[in-house]
Amino acid sequence: MQKLMRFIYSFIFYLIIPFVLLRLLWRGVRAPAYWQRWSERFSFGPALPVQQSLWIHAVSMGEVQAAVPLIRALRTRFQSILVTTMTPTGSQRVREVFGDSVWHLYLPYDLPGTMARFLARVQPRLLIIMETELWPNLLYACQQRRIPVILANARLSANSAAGYQRIGRLTRQMLASVTAVAAQTQVDAARFIELGAPPSKVHATGSIKFDSRLPANFSEKAAELRNQWGINRAVWIAASTHEGEEEAVLDAFSKLKVVFDDLLLVLVPRHPERFNRVAALCKRFIVARRSEGNINTEIEIYLGDTMGDLPLLYAACDVAFVGGTLVPIGGHNLLEPAAVSLPVIMGPHVFECAEICRQLLEAQAARQVNNGAELVEAVKIYLSDAKLKKETGENGRLFVEKNRGALERLLTIILDKTNWNY
Structure with missing residues (x-):
């Protein structure tokens, strides 16, 4: 049944790819950056010098901004960090804040072959997904390769929870492949558990947005x-x-x-x-x-x-x-x-x-x-x-x-749950 659900999902995704590309073309009329780097969205290209990195995915500008204190904290512990986004504004913000001190790529579309190519090229040791980005083929591919996955600063509105509930079997399968969920609130944590996340994996750590610090000047x-x-x-x-x-x-x-x-x-x-x-x-x-x-x-x-x-x-x-x-x-x-x-x-x-x-x-x-x-x-x-x-x-x-302190609690989960030696 799990294979069938993923097959149906992937089949539908393949069918809508032409419309996804048309949307990129349309968005590029107002934001030309959408016309660039299409090869990354399908993970074509040679192997990359970012292998064995700690990988953080932040879908867009807002998630990147929320991830800034986490990435800064992780850079003091790990030498190689890869950040993926899905929008040009997210990409731009990564470059503005971190320059060349982290690697950046667009996350490829969630197709079986695309994700397999991406993980073969990047070979990450750990994936941290900011907030809530649940992609079935990505999570399955990580599970098959024993790559730990942590949902960080995770939130789940009532509307989003209802949407995931409509594909309950696929949602439970995705959550089963997640190593840990660091939820923003007790309400978010309860919703993840209700959707099928094992309670032992779910932690209410608070929002790391509380831990953003302003520059000295x-x-x-x-x-x-x-x-x-x-x-x-x-x-x-x-x-x-x-x-x-x-x-x-x-x-x-x-x-x-x-x-x-x-x-x-x-x-x-x-x-x-x-x-x-x-x-x-x-x-x-x-x-x-x-x-x-x-x-x-x-x-x-x-x-x-x-x-x-x-x-x-x-x-x-x-x-x-x-x-x-x-x-x-x-x-x-x-x-x-x-x-x-x-x-x-x-x-x-x-x-x-x-x-x-x-x-x-x-x-x-x-x-x-x-x-x-x-x-x-x-x-x-x-x-x-x-x-x-x-x-x-x-x-x-x-x-x-x-309410500060969520960042330290999240870092503890990242280190404890993955048994990372650094």
């Missing part, structure tokens, strides 16, 4: 940026926004400017291929793009159209709205603004970070809104009450500080 850089904007201005950031959210944010900004005439909006779209489109939406305002460096105190909107600068932008602002929450995306990292003492505002769609959202609300470090009108009121409340803004931001910072 971070405060000075944030202060310098704030001074360029205008030191006495109120500054609101709307970050990781998606299509359908920028319109609501810009409408809210127009209404807030009636109350705060010198208000600055820092707008950071989630995906680089949308930067130009979002810039066009802002044309009725005075806009400066970070990539162009034309900052002055007259601008009304500062468009964050560079990669990897979001923590710095958060640190230079007063109040944060985190996107992917006014539209049904599920939300993004709520801890980054909380860590730099910003009150956090999110919309109703937080199913990908529901537990963190609940805890931030419980700690009185955040506020949840249902629509654009409520977003206006939430921003207005914080900008009008300096004491409340400070107390809410401090609650968030203390919440993040209190």
Whole structure:
């Protein structure tokens, strides 16, 4: 039955490959990097000098950012590290943070022959999958080659769990081949167990996003940026926004400017291929793009159209709205603004970070809104009450500080479960 399930899955995957390639071509219209390095997506090429590496897979930009503290910790212990991603933005972030100190490749498509070629070329000693990327042929191939697999910083929303439950037999087979699951919360851990992961393999270690550390000169850089904007201005950031959210944010900004005439909006779209489109939406305002460096105190909107600068932008602002929450995306990292003492505002769609959202609300470090009108009121409340803004931001910072330690717990599992000699 297990072989039959994998066969059916692989057969369907082969059938949809032409459509997958068409999607790459379509995405490449806006992001030409999708037209490059196709051979890596099918693992064609000679053997690579990355054999016997510790292998970390982080699907995209968000997962790479979450993996940064883990990769930095592992680099002090292991000489050879391979990082795979599936998107150009993830690849770019790996290069920006680590340069040539780690190897990078795209993860090939999850086809039996492709995965066999990849593992033969790379021959990793351990695979760490960030968050939850369950690929049947990848996990089966690792199991056959006795390559330990650890799900790190693993999370499983109710929607995702329901999806995996619909292919229950295949899910149980995949989870049986995993060496350990380091779940972000007890709720995530329970969902993995309910899907069939052996309880002895599942550990609630917390989110390593709590363990992200800011550079030593971070405060000075944030202060310098704030001074360029205008030191006495109120500054609101709307970050990781998606299509359908920028319109609501810009409408809210127009209404807030009636109350705060010198208000600055820092707008950071989630995906680089949308930067130009979002810039066009802002044309009725005075806009400066970070990539162009034309900052002055007259601008009304500062468009964050560079990669990897979001923590710095958060640190230079007063109040944060985190996107992917006014539209049904599920939300993004709520801890980054909380860590730099910003009150956090999110919309109703937080199913990908529901537990963190609940805890931030419980700690009185955040506020949840249902629509654009409520977003206006939430921003207005914080900008009008300096004491409340400070107390809410401090609650968030203390919440993040209190929950640090997941990284060390995860490192313990990596070393203990694999019996790695280094």
